[in-house]
Amino acid sequence: MQNNQLLRMDNVGIVVESLDNTISFFEEIGLELEGRGMVEGDWAGRVTGLGDQQAEIAMMATPDGHSRIELSRFLKPAVTSDHRTAPVNALGYLRVMFAVKDIDGMVARLMKHGAKLAGEVVQYENAYRLCYIRGPEGILIGLAEPLENQ
Structure with missing residues (x-):
């Protein structure tokens, strides 16, 4: 067996146009802003292989401190493609899943931030x-509310 050198998954990166709106959305879920800078x-x-680049980033952490999302807003070079509204069966990275206590309450709060269900709560x-x-x-x-064993 090979010696595993993996320490942890550090973060997931998401490129956005508006850091402020996206930070507010993830704060509503319960993530905390750890820092913001260039x-x-x-x-x-x-x-990154992009050469001369400039990006503003914000690091968001889950309350337990084990998971992070890095939000990036590229100033240069210009964004070249947009995958944000790809259907859920598109190739590539799809989504991040969060475990929550009250999925109905969370959905209602996120809808106040302009969020929309892709399907329905099942x-x-x-x-x-x-x-x-x-x-x-x-x-x-994705949102997942664990149910107690019945």
């Missing part, structure tokens, strides 16, 4: 109530 310079472009066996929801800029997230 990422630019030669080193950044060498990491129950999977006696394990979860689930839904997909589109937030600001069409970002797709």
Whole structure:
């Protein structure tokens, strides 16, 4: 067996047009803003392969501190494609799933931020109530409410 060198998954990145609206949306879910700032310079472009780049980022963390979302707004180079409203069966990254205590309450609060259900809230066996929801800029997230064993 090979020695596993993986320490953790650090974060998931999402590129957005409006950091303010997206930060508010994820704060409503319960994530906390850890920091916000600019990422630019030669080193950044060498990491991403974009060359001369400039991006404003915001790091959002779950309350337990184990998971993060990095929101990025690129100033340069210009955004070249848009996958935000791709259907749920499109190839590539799809969504981030959050476990929540009260899915109905969470959906109602997120709808006040302009979110829309992709389908409907459904129950999977006696394990979860689930839904997909589109937030600001069409970002797709999943919500899962664990059910107590009956």
